[in-house]
Amino acid sequence: MIEIISQDGIERWECAYKECKALCCEPPLITIGSIKRISDATGLKPEEFIHLSEDKPGLFRLKTREHDGKCRFLNNDYSCELHKIDKQPLFCRMLPFRFDGIAYGDEIILRLKAIEGCPGYGRGDSFDDNVKAEIEKWSARFVRELENYVRLKHEGLSFNKIFNKNWCQTER
Numbered sequence: 267m268i269e270i271i272s273q274d275g276i277e278r279w280e281c282a283y284k285e286c287k288a289l290c291c292e293p294p295l296i297t298i299g300s301i302k303r304i305s306d307a308t309g310l311k312p313e314e315f316i317h318l319s320e321d322k323p324g325l326f327r328l329k330t331r332e333h334d335g336k337c338r339f340l341n342n343d344y345s346c347e348l349h350k351i352d353k354q355p356l357f358c359r360m361l362p363f364r365f366d367g368i369a370y371g372d373e374i375i376l377r378l379k380a381i382e383g384c385p386g387y388g389r390g391d392s393f394d395d396n397v398k399a400e401i402e403k404w405s406a407r408f409v410r411e412l413e414n415y416v417r418l419k420h421e422g423l424s425f426n427k428i429f430n431k432n433w434c435q436t437e438r
């Protein structure tokens with residue numbers, strides 16, 4: 267399930283990453299599926315771009331680039347290396363919202379919130395039902411991958427075994 271808070275008043279949005287110098291590109295939490303997709307596309311091993319210890323159950327933190335603590339896939343011109351190959355992590359597909367928390371219970375609830383200081387609000391295309399449906403789609407994928415990972419971990423599988431399972435590769 268997804269809960270979006272503080273979305274009222276966002277009627278248009280267009281990413282202005284050069285203007286804000288990629289304000290929201292702090293290293294995101296990513297799912298096993300995103301790790302697999304990035305690894306397959308770039309040839310990088312997981313340990314080269316994520317911290318291998320879980321930051322939250324089923325979620326891993328992308329590493330930072332050394333000079334400023336931003337996400338390691340952020341280029342010097344503030345573009346995203348993964349966006350160019352359509353492999354950005356699921357959280358980065360949920361723009362213009364950012365992660366606000368997860369409640370683990372009978373059902374996993376993913377909370378998203380507006381980005382404070384985002385200069386893209388009020389610009390560009392309408393933030394309409396199609397955009398919201400797209401965010402819902404990525405959020406559902408996120409929760410599904412998270413649940414799968416947590417379940418397999420509870421069954422005793424290691425990170426490497428889960429990483430090499432076929433379900434990680436089925437969706438981009």
Ligand code: SF4
Binds near residue numbers: 280287289291381
């Ligand atoms: S979503 Fe907003 S804060 Fe993030 S890079 Fe784009 S313009 Fe900047």
Ligand code: SF4
Binds near residue numbers: 346
């Ligand atoms: S993966 Fe790309 S969009 Fe996501 S935080 Fe890193 S640089 Fe930004």
